[in-house]
Amino acid sequence: MILFYFDAPKIGVSLQKKIKMATKRLKAYQDVLNREPKHIEFDGKLSELFGRNVFHIDVMREYLPSDTYKSMMESINNGTRLDRKNADQVASAMKDWAISKGATHYTHWFQPLTGATAEKHDAFFKPIGPGKAIERFDGDMLVQQEPDASSFPNGGIRNTFEARGYTAWDPSSPAFVIGKTLCIPTIFISYTGESLDYKMPLLKALHAVDLAAVEVCQYFDKNVTKVQATLGWEQEYFLIDQALFNARPDLMLTGRALFGHAPAKGQQLEDHYFGSIPERVNAFMREFEVESLLLGIPVTTRHNEVAPNQFECAPIFEECNLANDHNLLLMDLMEKIARKHDFRVLLHEKPFAGVNGSGKHNNWSLSTNTGVNLLAPGKNPKTNLQFLTFFVNTIKAIHDNADLLRAAIASAGNDHRLGANEAPPAIISAFIGSQLSSVLDDLEKNIKAGKMTPQDKTELKLNIGKIPQILLDNTDRNRTSPFAFTGNKFEFRAVGSSANCGSAMIVLNTIMAKQLKEFKKSVDARIDKGESKDEAILKELQVLIKQSKKIRFEGNGYGDEWVKDAEKRGLSNLKDTPRALQVWHDKKVAKLFEEMGVLSERELDARREIEFENYVLKIQIESRLMGDLTQNHFIPAVVEYQNKLIQNVQGLISILGDKVGKESAKAQISLIQEISTHMNKMKSASDAMLQQRKLANKIDDAEKKALAYCDKVKSYFDEIRYHADKLELLVEDELWPLPKFRELLFTR
Ligand code: ADP
Numbered sequence: 001m002i003l004f005y006f007d008a009p010k011i012g013v014s015l016q017k018k019i020k021m022a023t024k025r026l027k028a029y030q031d032v033l034n035r036e037p038k039h040i041e042f043d044g045k046l047s048e049l050f051g052r053n054v055f056h057i058d059v060m061r062e063y064l065p066s067d068t069y070k071s072m073m074e075s076i077n078n079g080t081r082l083d084r085k086n087a088d089q090v091a092s093a094m095k096d097w098a099i100s101k102g103a104t105h106y107t108h109w110f111q112p113l114t115g116a117t118a119e120k121h122d123a124f125f126k127p128i129g130p131g132k133a134i135e136r137f138d139g140d141m142l143v144q145q146e147p148d149a150s151s152f153p154n155g156g157i158r159n160t161f162e163a164r165g166y167t168a169w170d171p172s173s174p175a176f177v178i179g180k181t182l183c184i185p186t187i188f189i190s191y192t193g194e195s196l197d198y199k200m201p202l203l204k205a206l207h208a209v210d211l212a213a214v215e216v217c218q219y220f221d222k223n224v225t226k227v228q229a230t231l232g233w234e235q236e237y238f239l240i241d242q243a244l245f246n247a248r249p250d251l252m253l254t255g256r257a258l259f260g261h262a263p264a265k266g267q268q269l270e271d272h273y274f275g276s277i278p279e280r281v282n283a284f285m286r287e288f289e290v291e292s293l294l295l296g297i298p299v300t301t302r303h304n305e306v307a308p309n310q311f312e313c314a315p316i317f318e319e320c321n322l323a324n325d326h327n328l329l330l331m332d333l334m335e336k337i338a339r340k341h342d343f344r345v346l347l348h349e350k351p352f353a354g355v356n357g358s359g360k361h362n363n364w365s366l367s368t369n370t371g372v373n374l375l376a377p378g379k380n381p382k383t384n385l386q387f388l389t390f391f392v393n394t395i396k397a398i399h400d401n402a403d404l405l406r407a408a409i410a411s412a413g414n415d416h417r418l419g420a421n422e423a424p425p426a427i428i429s430a431f432i433g434s435q436l437s438s439v440l441d442d443l444e445k446n447i448k449a450g451k452m453t454p455q456d457k458t459e460l461k462l463n464i465g466k467i468p469q470i471l472l473d474n475t476d477r478n479r480t481s482p483f484a485f486t487g488n489k490f491e492f493r494a495v496g497s498s499a500n501c502g503s504a505m506i507v508l509n510t511i512m513a514k515q516l517k518e519f520k521k522s523v524d525a526r527i528d529k530g531e532s533k534d535e536a537i538l539k540e541l542q543v544l545i546k547q548s549k550k551i552r553f554e555g556n557g558y559g560d561e562w563v564k565d566a567e568k569r570g571l572s573n574l575k576d577t578p579r580a581l582q583v584w585h586d587k588k589v590a591k592l593f594e595e596m597g598v599l600s601e602r603e604l605d606a607r608r609e610i611e612f613e614n615y616v617l618k619i620q621i622e623s624r625l626m627g628d629l630t631q632n633h634f635i636p637a638v639v640e641y642q643n644k645l646i647q648n649v650q651g652l653i654s655i656l657g658d659k660v661g662k663e664s665a666k667a668q669i670s671l672i673q674e675i676s677t678h679m680n681k682m683k684s685a686s687d688a689m690l691q692q693r694k695l696a697n698k699i700d701d702a703e704k705k706a707l708a709y710c711d712k713v714k715s716y717f718d719e720i721r722y723h724a725d726k727l728e729l730l731v732e733d734e735l736w737p738l739p740k741f742r743e744l745l746f747t748r
């Protein structure tokens with residue numbers, strides 16, 4: 001399989017030249033041709049590494065006085081506040097532990113709405129007199145910090161003159177040491193208490209779904225007192241050699257190739273997928289996995305993905321908040337460690353047109369303190385009724401809030417992926433497999449109006465009891481569905497590879513909380529009217545199955561048929577981010593978040609603003625860079641080649657005479673013309689785009705600006721690229737100023 005990959009020393013001469021050209025601009029990147037895998041020295045058991053750099057519960061037990069430990073457990077499990085004395089104790093223990101791991105600094109680690117994580121480092125070291133110093137870290141420093149955060153996006157909540165956002169400790173996610181820094185997971189809020197991050201609303205959504213799910217679980221098992229949402233993400237990414245990356249301004253500045261013709265060989269042969277992992281890549285993976293394990297991230301799976309140079313890594317699922325922190329940490333780690341191996345990681349959703357993009361499947365479920373996965377079919381009719389309850393309620397929640405879910409995964413990058421015949425479409429639907437479809441269809445049909453006879457009930461119970469067997473045989477998997485049931489969890493596949501999972505998880509858990517609350521209300525009302533509990537639940541499920549039918553889709557989500565069918569069903573197909581984000585205006589959405597205690601209207605407004613602004617910034621940068629590359633890279637190269645051709649034609653004419661000379665130079669002349677045509681079209685589209693950008697920049701309103709960038713500016717991208725990519729094919733290989741896809745994707 002590796003046969004197809006170039007061996008480093010055998011790379012073509014033209015690539016060497018190109019790297020030299022890039023080298024002229026960017027200094028010494030020639031090493032790419034001679035790279036060796038950099039294996040780290042490590043020969044212990046991986047299990048011994050796990051969580052070694054985490055201040056986890058066992059470490060706390062060892063380091064904390066027993067009453068402080070108890071308070072801390074209370075705080076972790078129930079969100080109670082630690083008092084001053086205990087906070088000081090925890091801080092002091094944390095400091096001692098961190099110093100024993102070599103830490104000299106600490107940081108509040110948070111998740112601003114930029115999408116990346118942020119940190120500001122402070123030293124433990126504190127001078128206390130001439131020539132004297134101590135290491136200090138107390139409860140105040142642990143619990144709250146005021147980073148100078150005026151430049152993080154705040155959607156107008158925090159005017160810069162009162163630039164006082166602060167970070168506050170999240171005890172439910174353990175502190176950890178990276179390098180020489182103790183990192184403390186925190187939420188990020190404005191001085192007036194509004195959230196400016198992903199973590200705070202996520203914690204609130206998780207709390208809401210906990211409360212609502214426990215209430216519903218009480219119908220089945222009185223021992224359930226806590227329900228946790230679980231998240232298992234699967235991270236896809238590309239690896240590109242650092243030198244080649246640096247020779248592509250578009251990859252450097254936007255994370256994706258704005259130009260580039262698809263290589264003659266792409267992923268058609270599928271020889272990369274699950275093929276053997278190249279050694280240099282393997283060395284990189286091993287190192288970042290070891291680092292991940294030290295931080296308690298339970299990564300277990302690695303493999304090649306569909307596209308060349310595309311890979312995936314997945315851990316075992318964890319509690320949702322922790323899993324999300326771990327994903328953010330992992331993305332950070334990957335970038336750092338890739339550089340050590342002379343790679344760069346691309347987390348963008350669509351770095352290369354024409355080959356697969358990257359997603360981040362979010363596997364999601366709910367689990368109880370009694371150890372039951374609420375989305376796993378049980379062993380008897382009773383547990384299966386519980387399973388069906390949560391299963392059907394999830395589908396109903398998706399049905400009622402499909403647009404909101406779509407908005408939660410909207411981003412400039414993900415727009416390239418959704419609906420691009422490789423990723424799920426922009427239409428939200430749920431796939432449950434043929435077996436469960438028929439279970440739901442039966443329930444819908446067979447529950448009769450009026451009181452149930454004992455015989456009806458027995459029959460239903462028998463049917464419900466059959467679920468586990470049929471699920472075991474149920475191997476159908478629909479890769480084209482954005483939201484698929486996969487046996488014991490739902491898999492939200494439409495999430496983008498660079499996204500903070502928080503965005504999707506806030507929405508999913510909030511809408512589930514709301515749905516479960518409604519369900520409980522309706523079932524209780526039925527019981528009050530004299531229906532038995534099981535009957536009330538079954539009849540309510542029947543109602544939900546009927547109401548949510550249109551969101552269920554078992555067919556091919558990539559097909560055009562589905563687009564038509566979905567439209568008939570009245571499902572939305574929001575193809576771009578600005579349109580998807582408009583749902584945040586909906587009063588129902590504001591009410592939902594307010595009612596579930598997740599986001600206030602003011603916070604919602606701020607978020608919407610920030611999302612529109614983020615979109616504008618992304619498209620603006622891409623558009624500027626397209627102009628630059630066209631003007632400064634492509635046109636000069638193209639002209640140089642054209643001049644070469646012109647010289648050749650003139651030479652032929654001067655030797656052979658006008659008629660014969662032109663006859664002999666037919667190919668060159670037509671090339672000269674073809675080049676001019678594409679160059680002119682590329683240039684005028686780029687100029688027209690610039691005009692539109694100027695107009696769009698005058699718009700103040702974030703939403704209108706985003707729409708203008710989407711409809712008037714971005715709309716030129718394809719045209720400019722089309723001509724540039726044609727020129728790439730026409731111009732002499734050596735003269736083309738950027739490494740080509742075949743070099744980026746097949747060089748290791
Ligand atoms: P794939 O989707 O690639 O076929 P699996 O079905 O084995 O792989 O699992 C995919 C992911 O689902 C894994 O990361 C796993 O941790 C996660 N997962 C499994 N069970 C749950 C659960 N109950 N809640 C959340 N995630 C889960």
Ligand code: MG
Nearest residue numbers: 234361363491
């Ligand atoms: Mg998967």
